[in-house]
Amino acid sequence: MIVCVCNRLNDTKIRGAIAQGADSADNVYAYCNVRKNCGRCQETIEKMLDGSAQGRHLLVAAE
Numbered sequence: 788m789i790v791c792v793c794n795r796l797n798d799t800k801i802r803g804a805i806a807q808g809a810d811s812a813d814n815v816y817a818y819c820n821v822r823k824n825c826g827r828c829q830e831t832i833e834k835m836l837d838g839s840a841q842g843r844h845l846l847v848a849a850e
C-alpha cells in the first residue's frame with residue numbers, strides 16, 4: 788500500500804526504515820532517501836511508528 792504518494796513510499800519500505808532504527812517521520816524519510824513534500828503521509832507514518840513502539844513494548848514485557 789502506498790503511504791507517501793509524493794515519494795512513492797509503500798508501507799513495506801516504511802516498516803523497513805522503522806526496523807532499521809528510524810524513530811520519527813523525518814528519520815523515515817531520511818532512511819528512504821526522500822524528503823517530505825506535502826506532509827500528508829506524516830500522520831500515517833507516525834501511527835506506524837507508534838504501533839512499532841507498542842510492539843517493542845510488548846516484546847520487552849514478554850521477556
Ligand code: FES
Binds near residue numbers: 794822824827828
Ligand atoms: S504524501 Fe508524503 S510527502 Fe506528500
